[in-house]
Amino acid sequence: MKNFKWFSRSWMTLVYLFLYLPIIVLVIFSFNEGRPTRWNGFTLDNYADLFQNQQVIDGLFASLRVAAITAVLSVVIGTLIAFVLVRYRGFVGKTLFSGMANTPLVMPEVVLGLSLLIVFKDLFHVEGGAYWTIVLGHTLLGAAYASVVIKARLSELSLTYEEAALDLGARPLQVFFLVTLPMIAQSLMSAALLVFTISFDDVVIAEFLKGPGVQTLPNVIMNYSRQGTKPVVVALGAMIVFVVSFVLISGSIWMQKREKRRQAEIAAAFRDAT
Amino acid sequence: MKKNVLKTRWGKWWVIGAPYLWLMLMLMIPFLYLLSVSISEMVQGGGYLPIYRDGGWFFKDNYTPILDDVIKGGTYRSAYLSSIYYAGVTALLCLLIGYPFAYFMARAPQEKQPTLLLFVMLPFWVSMLIRVYAIKVLFNDSGIIATTLSGSLKAMGLITEDLHLMNNSFSLLFGMVYVYIPFMILPLYSTLSKIDVRYWEAAADLGSTPLKTFFLVTVPLSKAGIIAGMLLVFIPCVGEYVIPQLLGGADTLMIGRVLAGEYFQNNDWPLASALAISIIVLVVVPMMFLNKYQDAAQGEIK
Numbered sequence: 001m002k003n004f005k006w007f008s009r010s011w012m013t014l015v016y017l018f019l020y021l022p023i024i025v026l027v028i029f030s031f032n033e034g035r036p037t038r039w040n041g042f043t044l045d046n047y048a049d050l051f052q053n054q055q056v057i058d059g060l061f062a063s064l065r066v067a068a069i070t071a072v073l074s075v076v077i078g079t080l081i082a083f084v085l086v087r088y089r090g091f092v093g094k095t096l097f098s099g100m101a102n103t104p105l106v107m108p109e110v111v112l113g114l115s116l117l118i119v120f121k122d123l124f125h126v127e128g129g130a131y132w133t134i135v136l137g138h139t140l141l142g143a144a145y146a147s148v149v150i151k152a153r154l155s156e157l158s159l160t161y162e163e164a165a166l167d168l169g170a171r172p173l174q175v176f177f178l179v180t181l182p183m184i185a186q187s188l189m190s191a192a193l194l195v196f197t198i199s200f201d202d203v204v205i206a207e208f209l210k211g212p213g214v215q216t217l218p219n220v221i222m223n224y225s226r227q228g229t230k231p232v233v234v235a236l237g238a239m240i241v242f243v244v245s246f247v248l249i250s251g252s253i254w255m256q257k258r259e260k261r262r263q264a265e266i267a268a269a270f271r272d273a274t
Numbered sequence: 275m276k277k278n279v280l281k282t283r284w285g286k287w288w289v290i291g292a293p294y295l296w297l298m299l300m301l302m303i304p305f306l307y308l309l310s311v312s313i314s315e316m317v318q319g320g321g322y323l324p325i326y327r328d329g330g331w332f333f334k335d336n337y338t339p340i341l342d343d344v345i346k347g348g349t350y351r352s353a354y355l356s357s358i359y360y361a362g363v364t365a366l367l368c369l370l371i372g373y374p375f376a377y378f379m380a381r382a383p384q385e386k387q388p389t390l391l392l393f394v395m396l397p398f399w400v401s402m403l404i405r406v407y408a409i410k411v412l413f414n415d416s417g418i419i420a421t422t423l424s425g426s427l428k429a430m431g432l433i434t435e436d437l438h439l440m441n442n443s444f445s446l447l448f449g450m451v452y453v454y455i456p457f458m459i460l461p462l463y464s465t466l467s468k469i470d471v472r473y474w475e476a477a478a479d480l481g482s483t484p485l486k487t488f489f490l491v492t493v494p495l496s497k498a499g500i501i502a503g504m505l506l507v508f509i510p511c512v513g514e515y516v517i518p519q520l521l522g523g524a525d526t527l528m529i530g531r532v533l534a535g536e537y538f539q540n541n542d543w544p545l546a547s548a549l550a551i552s553i554i555v556l557v558v559v560p561m562m563f564l565n566k567y568q569d570a571a572q573g574e575i576k
Contacts, residue, residue: 004484008374008378008381008382011374011375011378012375012378012379012390015371015372015375015455016393018371018452018455019393019394019397019452019455020397021412022405022408022409022411022412022452023397023400023405023408025408025411025412026404026407026408026411026412029411035416036411036414036417037414037416037417037418038416038417038418038421039418077293077296080289080292080293080296081293081296081297083289084289084290084293084294088286088289088290091290093294097290097293097294097297100297100298100301100302101293101297102565103301104301106509106510106557106561106564107513107554107557108509108510108512108513108514108515108530108553108557109513109515110513110515110530110533110534110550110553111308111513111550111553111554112304114308114533114537114546114547114550115304115305115307115308115550116300116304117537118304118307118308118311118543118547119303119304119307121321122307122321136300139300140300140301143296172285173285197399200401201401201402201403203403203515203516204515204516207515207534218401218403221403221404221407222403222516222519225407225410225519225520229407229410229411229414233407234407234411236404237401237404237407237408240400240401240404241400241404244399244400248396248399
């Protein structure tokens with residue numbers, strides 16, 4: 001038993017090390033002078049270069065814009081997809097629908113990117129330089145992921161609330177906006193966050209659908225990565241790690257506080273009742 | 275009252291129709307387009323000649339050259355083979371590393387499990403491109419790891435030349451395992467954590483050794499998780515484009531890169547489309563298996 005514990009501990013530690021070592025090395029070398037190969041001394045120059053790099057800044061704003069629009073669109077479409085999958089059993093073409101809803105999750109992105117690119121170029125004569133091509137491509141992917149998250153929440157909801165509202169004379173749209181939506185609001189939030197991350201992160205679809213005028217941040221990184229390892233990109237990567245950690249940590253603290261407050265309120269309500 | 279029923283029925287078709295239309299426009303039509311471009315003639319400098327023109331149908335077979343190449347053993351064959359090979363090896367390595375990990379996680383104290391799981395998922399939120407770039411930094415030829423390893427192995431007399439860790443099959447596999455291992459751990463963990471402890475107790479009571487229990491009880495019970503995890507790693511790896519581009523070398527050409535090359539460098543739309551169709555054919559059978567086993571494994575990815 002003792003052997004088992006020792007073995008399991010070390011195996012898990014090694015896997016975690018494997019998952020985190022590259023990220024840690026990246027953060028350390030972002031403070032390195034010169035090329036990120038051997039330690040030459042501490043500096044913040046890479047970050048100064050980063051904030052003056054116009055390509056990176058443009059890419060950042062392009063990515064933020066694309067990711068924000070994609071997140072909103074994906075949550076709307078993903079909610080509809082999830083709603084249809086959970087609530088409507090048996091309509092014409094249901095199998096086709098659920099098949100199509102799942103396809104973007106597993107289809108290699110090169111295939112999605114190429115097929116959309118050909119349609120955009122051929123039907124709409126897009127020569128690139130537009131945000132909306134990237135947004136549409138990302139929304140195809142994002143809506144599929146959003147629908148998975150929202151579906152999980154919708155399928156555990158009881159229908160009784162909506163039926164009660166209908167019995168009390170609410171119109172279907174009212175029921176959706178006043179009853180269903182508040183109940184799934186949290187899953188919509190997490191879906192939006194997930195889709196934002198996916199869109200912000202995606203290279204392949206953006207590589208296919210970007211034009212000469214618009215480059216997302218991953219496109220910029222891809223361009224740089226063809227020239228070996230660059231200190232600016234390392235600093236950019238470390239910056240992303242910092243921002244993501246900050247958002248995740250403050251987010252979880254906020255959630256914990258809210259949970260505590262909710263617990264306190266429930267306890268208070270019980271006290272008042274008795 | 276009657277009016278209301280009518281309204282909701284119309285409403286139903288709106289609710290179904292809108293996402294249906296979206297998927298048709300964004301998935302079905304592009305796919306049919308791809309199919310039609312894949313059997314048309316290329317135009318120098320990009321574009322293609324439509325298959326219906328001048329009052330007749332003009333098909334061009336773009337598949338035979340690919341098939342020919344695959345049979346005779348050219349670039350495409352090696353790209354297909356190495357795609358399948360690297361995706362398969364990645365899936366296997368993920369299983370070998372991830373299975374014990376998921377098993378230990380499922381047997382860890384109940385209250386610790388959410389935290390352990392969280393730390394598996396955490397890297398996912400950091401851009402995948404950045405994490406792949408980090409591996410580039412880690413294994414740089416003049417970096418610490420490569421130079422120390424080279425130096426010590428040379429000192430031991432095992433190698434004579436400098437060790438290259440980057441832009442070869444090692445860095446490619448390392449990167450793919452690194453990025454995709456959470457996709458293996460999650461479905462495995464979700465099946466393993468659902469196994470009733472009493473099975474293990476019963477096996478122990480009946481005199482089975484832990485190792486025997488593991489292979490005769492645990493592994494068969496987690497079959498759905500193993501298959502779902504392998505496919506979740508294998509399928510995206512077959513068409514992977516970014517990791518081979520950043521970490522692969524000249525000898526690790528994969529089909530995703532070939533497709534991008536045909537489109538962007540050679541401007542050969544029909545051939546690129548035919549390659550895309552061939553990738554779909556390549557992953558469609560694993561995808562059907564995945565659909566079957568994923569429900570069983572309840573492997574919700576995120």
